[in-house]
Structures are given as C-alpha cells and as structure tokens.
Amino acid sequence: MSKHAGDLIKDILLASKVDRIWGITGDSANFITEAVCKSSIRFVHVRHEETAGFACGGEALMKDELSVCIGSCGPGALHLINGLYDANRNGAPVLCLATHIPKDEIGTQYVQETDPMKLFADCSVFCEYAQSVEQLPRIMGIAMQTAVARKGVAVIIIPGDVSSKTLASEAKEQKYVPHYCCPVIKPVEAEIKQLADILNAATKITIIGGQGCRYARSEVKELSRILKAPLGWSYRSKEYLDHNNPLAIGCVGKLGNNSVDDAIEKCEVLLLLGVGNAGGHIYNTNAKIIQIDVNGSAIGRRHWIDYGYKGEVQDTIYELLSYLKEKFDTTFAEEVCQCYKDKQKQYVANSEKKTNEEGKIMPEYLISLIDKKAPFNTCFCADTGTPLILMERYISSGDKRRFFHSAEYGSIGNALPTAMGVRSATVDRKVIALCGDGGLSMLLGDLLTVVQEKFDVKMIVFNNATYDLAAMNTMVRGKTPINTALTTTDFAKVATSLGIRARRVEQLEELEQALDELLNSTEAYLLDVRVAAVSELHQCLLNKNKNL
CATH class of the missing domain: 3.40.50.970 (Thiamin diphosphate (ThDP)-binding fold, Pyr/PP domains)
Structure with missing residues (x-):
C-alpha cells in the first residue's frame, strides 16, 4: 500500500x-x-x-x-x-x-x-x-x-x-526509531590510577561540577567527602549538587560569590567535572588543573589544563573511589565553606529587607518568599537577567526541584516558552516562570498559546521597568546605563484581557495573599509584581568587581 x-x-x-x-x-x-x-x-x-x-x-x-x-x-x-x-x-x-x-x-x-x-x-x-x-x-x-x-x-x-510525494506501494517500509543507549565510559585503569595518585598527594582540592554531573549526584558528593574538597557548581548543575551538601561553596561565574573564587585561587588541585563550557575566569589559579568530560573535545577548551580524562563523570568517579585514601584534614574546606556560609547569611539578610525607601518591593524578598511557599518538587524557569541570578542565589534546590534557563546561550525571553514545554512534560509539579518584564515582552503573544492549550503555568513578573542586567553590566564598568529603561506595563491587565487569571501587586501587604492565590490556582496565573530596580543584588555584583 x-x-x-x-x-x-x-x-x-x-x-x-x-x-x-x-x-x-x-x-x-x-x-x-x-x-x-x-x-x-x-x-x-x-x-x-x-x-x-x-x-x-x-x-x-x-x-x-x-x-x-x-x-x-x-x-x-x-x-x-x-x-x-x-x-x-x-x-x-x-x-x-x-x-x-x-x-x-x-x-x-x-x-x-x-x-x-x-x-x-x-x-x-x-x-x-x-x-x-x-x-x-x-x-x-x-x-x-x-x-x-x-x-x-x-x-x-x-x-x-x-x-x-507518496512512497510507492512496492517500496519496503523502513521502521526507524531512536535508541537511548547508556554505555559505561571511563578512562583506562592506568589513567584512573594516575588521577588517584594526584588527588591522594594533594591537601587542598577544589571541585567544580557542571552539567556532566547530572547522573552523578551521589558519586560527586562522596568524592567531595573523601577528599574534603569544597564543591562548587556551574549554572546548569545547581539542581544536582546543591542539596544537602555540607561542602557546598556555591556557583561559579556571574552568579557566584567570593567563596568559589577563594577556593579556586588557594587550592593545589582544581578538579573540573563535566564543566566543558565554564568561563576562562575560573582558571585564575596556580593549581594543577584536571578536567574530566565525556566530550573529549571540551577538554582544555577554555584554558590549558595539566591532565585531561575522557569519561562520564559517574562512571569515572565510581571507578576512582576505590583508589582514593580518605583525607581527615578539614582546615582548607572549613575555611572556604565558612566563607560561603557567611555569604548565605548575607543573602538572608538581604532578603529580609522587604521594601526600598520608595516603598517598592525588593526582588530579594519576593524571590525568598517564592522559595518558602513553592512546593518541594517545583520546576522553575528563569529569564536571563535578574530572575536567573535571583533563582541561583535564593531558590533552594531540594532533591526534587528542577531549574531551567538560558545561561549557556544567554537569551532573554526564554522563561515563558520554556515553562510551556516543561509543563507539557509533567502533570504532578508546579511550573513557575520567573519572568523579567523585558523578557516577557519579547514573546508576549504566546500568552495566547497558554490560553489555547490550557497550560497550567504560573508566571511571576519581576517588573522593574528596566533591562536590569544590562544596566548592571554598564555600572560595573563605571558607566551610567543608557537605553535600559522600559515603559512601565501592567502585565496583569494584558493577561486578564486574554483570559488568564492575573493580579498586579504594588503594595507589600498584598504580596503574600497574591502569591498564595497563584500557587493554589489550578490554571494559568500571572502575578505582576512592581519591584525595585536597584536592589542589594546590584551592590553584591558591583563589589565582586567582575566583568559580567
């Protein structure tokens, strides 16, 4: 036929x-x-x-x-x-x-x-x-x-x-489907022993984990414990490495903090696990650099390294652990981890400031409230910019939460459409899109897709009438931001006109009730929150003195 x-x-x-x-x-x-x-x-x-x-x-x-x-x-x-x-x-x-x-x-x-x-x-x-x-x-x-x-x-x-065209009836039908293969990929035994010898001889080791750690959560944490090595992560691996980790030191790069910088600068060995695309600044160290990645072409891509090994992080560490000697000197780890704990206290203090002098809600307070109220298995989709930085710093991972963003590519406007895709793939989780007002504006028409497809997506708009991260980039260079101001838009009115339940919050006393309404809703809901444009986040990033 x-x-x-x-x-x-x-x-x-x-x-x-x-x-x-x-x-x-x-x-x-x-x-x-x-x-x-x-x-x-x-x-x-x-x-x-x-x-x-x-x-x-x-x-x-x-x-x-x-x-x-x-x-x-x-x-x-x-x-x-x-x-x-x-x-x-x-x-x-x-x-x-x-x-x-x-x-x-x-x-x-x-x-x-x-x-x-x-x-x-x-x-x-x-x-x-x-x-x-x-x-x-x-x-x-x-x-x-x-x-x-x-x-x-x-x-x-x-x-x-x-x-x-039509395939002729005499033609043999070809049945092609994708095959999901799960091979074991690890270095040869001689390389595993070489790696173990290097790690056993070092006293100050720092581990940075990336996307390659997705299936290696328990193995990476056990490696960190045995080596007494502080453990940092890239943007994309927070959900795998953050939860319940006593040796955590936070995220590298733009979203990171000084504890990660100190751990990298002061270590003897820097061990990179599946971090093929980390920025070159993380190599600001005189330590031996070791990189493990299943993608051999990613090894040494950002900076020269001393030792490179091709393998899946999970398979490589599983094999490596039997060759390692547990370390008991925790001096280096305690010093660096204490710095991270102090940073966490600073973040908590920042989140306790509810409004600025003008009465506008502080974004740090809003994101901390979202963290407290959102269920343990929530999926968060963050726009590039302030929402992404706030998500990394203030949303706790738990062992079930998922995080989606565009940190690798850096596109604005990704939160809402990504949330629709995530929503289509799960029925038992809340899906929250953390939207910037600039980002939401880019694909605003697809609010109609939310209505048409009945996607139960929760949208929280950090409405500060500015391209915030672009302004911060300029301020870091000591310049006055230009062309970053946006027209103040009432996104709740826009959403309501399209048939989406929505609410705009400008006063602090309305915030908790509105957030509860959003989380308890069984349909799409947009919460438009007028937040302060200049926040504690600005000062933290400016003090870090990095080129964002």
Whole structure:
C-alpha cells in the first residue's frame, strides 16, 4: 500500500513515542501537519516559532527524551532558530522538521527561499536534506539517533516536492526509531590510577561540577567527602549538587560569590567535572588543573589544563573511589565553606529587607518568599537577567526541584516558552516562570498559546521597568546605563484581557495573599509584581568587581 510522506513522518514519530509537535502550520508544512493532526500526536500551535524552539527544548530536558518542532519554508523555519540555539547549547535532544521550497526552485531566488543548511548548521548536531520520499525514513532515523546520542538539535530539511510525494506501494517500509543507549565510559585503569595518585598527594582540592554531573549526584558528593574538597557548581548543575551538601561553596561565574573564587585561587588541585563550557575566569589559579568530560573535545577548551580524562563523570568517579585514601584534614574546606556560609547569611539578610525607601518591593524578598511557599518538587524557569541570578542565589534546590534557563546561550525571553514545554512534560509539579518584564515582552503573544492549550503555568513578573542586567553590566564598568529603561506595563491587565487569571501587586501587604492565590490556582496565573530596580543584588555584583 502506498504511503504519503506526511504519513511516513507521522508513523515514525508515533513509533518513537513522540506525543506532540510544536510549531505553526502553513505552506510547505501543511502536508506533514495534516497527517499529524489525524493521529494521537498533538500539534501545539504557537503564536511565534521562536516559542516552539524554546518549548521544545524545555520539554526534551524535562523528559530526557526526544521532542519535535516544525517550521514552514523561509521565515517560518528561520523563526525557530533562537530557541533551537538555546536547546542545542543546553543539550536538549530535539528534532526540527524544517520544510523548504521545491528542490528545482533552489538557487532561483524563489519566494521565501533561504539557505537552511547555512542557517541551521551552527545551532545543531545534525543538519541534512531529505532528498526523496524514499530516503526520508532513513534520514529521520539518522537525525533522531544523532539528537539523542549527542544531546542536541537535529534538523531535517524537507523540500516541498518531497513532503508532497507518496512512497510507492512496492517500496519496503523502513521502521526507524531512536535508541537511548547508556554505555559505561571511563578512562583506562592506568589513567584512573594516575588521577588517584594526584588527588591522594594533594591537601587542598577544589571541585567544580557542571552539567556532566547530572547522573552523578551521589558519586560527586562522596568524592567531595573523601577528599574534603569544597564543591562548587556551574549554572546548569545547581539542581544536582546543591542539596544537602555540607561542602557546598556555591556557583561559579556571574552568579557566584567570593567563596568559589577563594577556593579556586588557594587550592593545589582544581578538579573540573563535566564543566566543558565554564568561563576562562575560573582558571585564575596556580593549581594543577584536571578536567574530566565525556566530550573529549571540551577538554582544555577554555584554558590549558595539566591532565585531561575522557569519561562520564559517574562512571569515572565510581571507578576512582576505590583508589582514593580518605583525607581527615578539614582546615582548607572549613575555611572556604565558612566563607560561603557567611555569604548565605548575607543573602538572608538581604532578603529580609522587604521594601526600598520608595516603598517598592525588593526582588530579594519576593524571590525568598517564592522559595518558602513553592512546593518541594517545583520546576522553575528563569529569564536571563535578574530572575536567573535571583533563582541561583535564593531558590533552594531540594532533591526534587528542577531549574531551567538560558545561561549557556544567554537569551532573554526564554522563561515563558520554556515553562510551556516543561509543563507539557509533567502533570504532578508546579511550573513557575520567573519572568523579567523585558523578557516577557519579547514573546508576549504566546500568552495566547497558554490560553489555547490550557497550560497550567504560573508566571511571576519581576517588573522593574528596566533591562536590569544590562544596566548592571554598564555600572560595573563605571558607566551610567543608557537605553535600559522600559515603559512601565501592567502585565496583569494584558493577561486578564486574554483570559488568564492575573493580579498586579504594588503594595507589600498584598504580596503574600497574591502569591498564595497563584500557587493554589489550578490554571494559568500571572502575578505582576512592581519591584525595585536597584536592589542589594546590584551592590553584591558591583563589589565582586567582575566583568559580567
């Protein structure tokens, strides 16, 4: 029996346990979306394709499985790119179906013609054309397998004269699905012994863990305990390494604190675990630098190192532990950890200041209140800027909370669409989008998607009428911020007009009740809080004297 290209794609996605596709239908995508919409796969019709890219990444990271988006030829697929850049940098397994103009029109400046190979090459781990309907299943199989194996975005470019064709009835149907492989990857025994010898000989060791520690929480903490090594983390690994960790010293980089800097500067050995993309400033040390990463090309990427080992963090540490001698001198760890505890006390003190002199609510107080009231298994999605810094410093991780953001790529406007993707992948958790007013404005139209899809997403807007982090970057350089002020917007009125339950808070006495309303609501809720633009956070970052 003959089968249309759209049905081929739909059947492969169903076999791969894909239950939704994000995107906007139209033109060259119609043949595929029409087939999909006749199946159990839900087509999530967003208002802007960039939202589809972000949401797809959020869903994939939450499920740790393949997620799918689609874009029509030209501007439709092009709009996906910012969200796909973020998904790719975050290691989200995503399949992008980028439909295209007919093959015999390529190179003729045809209407909506672009060069998808060039456009998507830099934000993907795989990008290829489907040359024919006969080849389509195989290309889909390669793309899906590459996405899940390399943890990134795979793009299939599907010309219109491929998506409109039918596979001949005599052709053998090809059944491709992605295979989720879990190999053990570790250095050879000689390298493990060499690493153990270095660590056993050192007395002051600092560990920085990254995304590579995702499945190695218990192993990393045991390593830290045996070595009496202070343990810091990158932006993306807070949820794996922060909880119940007596040797914690906080986050590195922009969001970090001086205790991490001290631990790095004063140690004899700096051990980097799955931190392939940490900024070069963390190497401000004369210590021996050791890096362990499953991605061999990430070793030494930011700075020269003394020893590099390729392996999964979990597998490598599991093998390493039997060769280590437990240390009992805690002097170095106590000194550095006390510095972190003092910082934590400072954060607590900052959060106790409820309003500024003008009566505006302090963002530190708001975020600390969210931390206290949100359930233990909440998923937080933070906009790049002040919400991300506040989330890192003030939201406690617990052992069930999840954190999503764009720290690797640094895009603004990611919180709401990512929260929609996370919401689609979980039913038993609160999903809170910590939005900046600038960030929410960027994809404001997709509040309509929240309504249309009945996404139970809680949106808290830190409304300070400014691009706060941009202003801080300027202030760090001793300059006066320019072009960072925003028009004051009542987002609660906007949301209410679209059918979303919402409330605006300007007075402190209204805040707790409004937050309780948001958390107790069983539907989407937007809480717009007018917060102070200049906060204690500014002073902390300025005092740190780092180039943000």
